[in-house]
Amino acid sequence: MNTPAANPLLDFSDLPRFDAIRPEHVAPAVDQLLQEAEAALECVVQPEQAPEWSALSRTLDVATERLGRAWGAVSHLKAVMDAPELRAAYNEALPRITEFFTRLGSDERLYAKYKAIDPAQLNAEQREALKHTLRGFVLGGAELTGEPKARFAQIQERAAELAQKFSENALDATDAFAHYASEADLAGVPDDVKAAARAAAQAEGREGYKLSLQLPSYLPVMQFAKSSTLRQLLYRAYVTRASDQAEGDARRFDNGDIMRELLALRQEEAALLGYANFGEVSLVPKMADSPAQVIAFLRELAGKARPFAERDVRDLREFARATLALNDPQAWDWPYVGEQLKEARYAFSEQEVKPYFPLPKVLAGLFKIVETLFEVDIRRDHASVWHPSVEFYRIEREGRLLGQFYLDPLARTGKRGGAWMDDARARWLRPDTGALQTPVAYLVCNFASGVDGKPPLLTHDDATTLFHEFGHGLHHMLTQVAEHDVSGISGVEWDAVELPSQFMENFCWEWSVLRHMTAHVDTGEPLPRALFDKMLAARNYQAGLQTLRQVEFALFDMRLHTEPATAQDVQALLDAVRAEVAVLPAPAFNRMAHTFSHIFAGGYAAGYYSYKWAEVLSADAYAAFEESAAADGTPSVETGRRYRQAILEVGGSRPAMESFKAFRGREPSIDALLRHQGMA
Template sequence: MNNPLLTNELLPRFDHVRTEHMESAIDQILSDNRMQIQNLASQPDPTWDTLAQPMQGLEDRLNNAWSVISHLNGVMNSDELRTVYKNCLEKLTEYSTELSQNTELCNAYKKLADRDDFSGLDEAQQKAINNTLRDFHLGGVDLPPEQKTRYADLKRELAELSNRFSDNVLDATQHWQRHITDASELAGLPETALAGAAQAAKQRDLEGYLITLDFPSFYPVMTYCDNRALRRDVYEAFVTRASDMGPDAGTWDNTPVMAEILKRRHALAQLLGFKHYAERSLATKMARSEDEVLGFLNELAKKSKPIAEQDMADLQAFARETHGVEELEAWDIGYYSEKLSQQRYDISPEALRPWFPVDRVVPGLFAVVERLFGVQIEAQPEVETWHPDVTAYCIKRDDETVAWFYFDLFARQGKRGGAWMADCRVRWRDMRGHLQLPVAFLTCNFTPPVDGKPSLLTHDEVTTLFHEFGHGLHHMLTQVEVAEVSGINGVAWDAVELPSQFLENWCWDPASLALIAQHHETGEPLPEDMLNKLLAAKNFQSGMQMVRQLEFSLFDFRLHAEFEDTAPTNPLDMHRQVRDEIAVVKAPAFNRFPNSFSHIFAGGYAAGYYSYKWAEVLAADAFSLFEERGIFDPETGKAFLHNILERGGSQEPMELFKAFRGREPRVDALLRHTGITPQAA
């Protein structure tokens, strides 16, 4: 039987993937690629068809194998898979660095770009070649030999350190648990959370209830549990994960890992001629300078902090006057915020859950997308997957399949926390004219069905699902046939959140909610009074939420921009400094948030977490056009599809945005949508 990692089938064969095949598959591909790259680079007169197109094929074959390994490592983690992943990561990092520093290959691309007929290539082809030449420079191709070696060492060490950071967070998250046999200790928890805790205990052959740090368990405790001591314990365990503090102090401590990551990032940036890693990060983003990013974040903070301070003052007054709590601690914020929200709006996330069963929300999401973009989405139950919870779907346009995706929606042991979209396969057309269709992995960590009852989502979780599907649409609905700029490939990182945050808006409109919300027992739509309360509560504590995200963004960017060799920045000190300047919630001394901030230490957001807010401006302004014309206006939906989703990274994001909106983005819509206005202040 052919190794499933090496086949060119429409979809990967997860039913036959085995860890013993994975590393040998990667070894075979890397060996083949190296041999063919040597021949491609040495040709005297390279063209698109003789250089760029074959290179796409080599990289795509590698991506199709690696995407399966990388994904399974995140959703079906095991000791065997970790070993394979780590070994392959080392080899891929070495290969990637070797490729980016291949002077002969770089010169071949320069010859291609200098050809008289270069302007005859289409827009996507030209953009792909220009990006490739940029990336050669950022990969160290211009460095002298000894500095190339240093660069390669730094890249290899950074890959290993980031992987270690991620493993430490996963191990720390999944190790801690609290076994409870007396239900009174969990007073206040909703039935859904109690059922989930009981099921978690049962799965481990325990009586009673089990509280873990997985979000579906952690969040209800922090929001509803009357037991303040338990809230404190769970909070402490969560914010001290992978650190020198807390119940597992020192066991999976990421403190030295962070220090080594920052030191190597700074050295890598300076090797390439940048002042610091933040400047290196901006080389591939929309934002043009350090001052522009900091000015953007600080201006938002200036507008938001007065609102946040009022939010906090209201919460403190409420806790004091109604519950006699003189001083709010960090583990009290979610609990009393929920009670204040209920008092003001007479609604809670738990009260809304019955109207958001997964088996209604998912078809509702599909109905929204189908109306907006003229596609059809169909389940493919015959497709083999890696877990019984996972379902495969195809997207069709005019009865022709254009993409595939997998939904893996529920939390489980061995699965990394959070929610994300990853590409499995990218759309591109090979030299024989064969069109490979895009395939996406869409992953969440919702509470699974319990005792035959469906999984019921909070409205926040519904929003998360829409967010990730927005990323998926960007990847899947592209019409670009050049792999390097197809879908999300080649899109500036601070624009990549535009489609995801844009799609969240359909979680708040009455017309789209009618497609999403339906009571899981009665089939009734969301009652009008509950809908009105949900909409009224939309901007509850929006100031506090805004400054929290700005805190993360400023911490990340300043951490990388202010790093110095002579006096390396301590992430904890930088985090405290930023918190003191912007936060309105006081954090305890044991808080070690940076130690589990995987976005920047194990993900792609280093010196780029600001991208969430940057893209949120784009998303809010884009949605404002639908507000003007109707949220299901077919022409506006078609314009967003053609100018944003279909174009991928084939053109600069500002030009694509202007083509859709008719002008450059404005911040007004974001401030209006979030209630951050002078009137609110």
């Protein structure tokens, strides 16, 4: 049998030993942990096992939590350090992991045990966890029998396989592209971006400047490059990734068939569970009542945003014609036109701001506001990590450990794009040892690396992303719930889980916070107040367009999962949604859906609307801080304490609406969001 010393994935004594984990450890660890989980399952479903929460937890939850933690470490490495050997080991184990958890979640013997538990014997946290567990069994197919049950399990396994392949295709298509530009091509592109591109080319022994489709390279070119030809080349490569429209050999990453099969499987799953469509299944554990309610919310929001978006487009077209001699701007021109208009209108550029946001200083400012508002201390700590740029921290209150987190901020080849928070382990009063397990989080971003010996420089958007992910991390780490199924982010309705993350973004627009998180990379001078005022004036620049873009994604997602016929022609539906919502046309070759990992590989299927719904919640929650702030804008610690206790500490141990009302004293209103975005 494998021992922890021999196999780091079997060592649960403390944090994962990332520096020791190798691809060859995956299969034997999965073998052993699956075997232990199987034995635990068989033990608790025996007739002599009393239907008691603590007894079931002591045997079954302990075994499945160990399996989940080990697999979580492997999945995390796969996302941040993808390599052929690890990918092969992961893909070999994935069907077995999926099969076990599918079978566990639909085991009628286990379902019967949980149904027989007397809720009166449980505390409030356990009662909520039991409610979630029973609902999970129903959605997991526990009430199915015979052929439908077998088919349900097949669907889960195949869907997991397809989602993984979708994700791999998106990553590989992104990493496969490179364009080597000349100095002349890059006129207008910021110096730090050019320096990074030059270094990337030199690392390969190439001349010129290496441009990629990773966002720290792609976005600045789209915003600043004067060459429309270069922008067009990159734009086309970016929006056709993993699609039938990709150039030449890159078509091998086409996700089209995967999308169609996934959608068909989701519809079949919904039918087996007795629902009309997958949208209905997705909403069962969410705050929204029905797909129709979500669609109505999105269309109402689109209606309110549309006049502002149409004004945004008029302004862009007029500026492009009068100032840039662009009479017919194309899709690849809009980011450039938008950046030029912003500079002209507000007399500042993102690039002017960027030198004031070195990553270490932004982190210091983030930690300062969190420490002040939520009465904690954040300290650098040591742990085994997967890459030299990863840092590790602990969060304490009065010397008592609350949680820990890994921070992986920089983009690199083999790392999934985007930014996210994930849990390494949850807070749990362990039933096997009686000890309190503290939560650990992964915080992952994809910022550009520093060049010429300087620290990484963030855009203001990057800083906002960091605050966003840290908000998720606080939700996970500051929880005071001892039942792991409802502690931290676990058990929180998916359309409320973005509340704490979007809430934190607001502090990036507060002078009282911002002045502590800026220092010019060369001079150390803080961001000038005059420059901040220009940023503030531009805060809602193109808010109408941005809102419609998010509504477009969310409406596409919900319709895709509530109108089964659309699965056969995903692009036709996307075109129809754009015709209804968008005010800027997309080229016929644009295949955004083929890399829409949120809904095809990231758990947001029929749930992407939750970003906009959570913005309503977060804007309204933040309004409480605006109402109670000091004269100089300093946030109230008392309001921070109430927010922490009502929202962050209770996690998923009660419905999100109850938590919101406990903090605000009423149900949420859309007014604060419209006001924050200048669309009141």
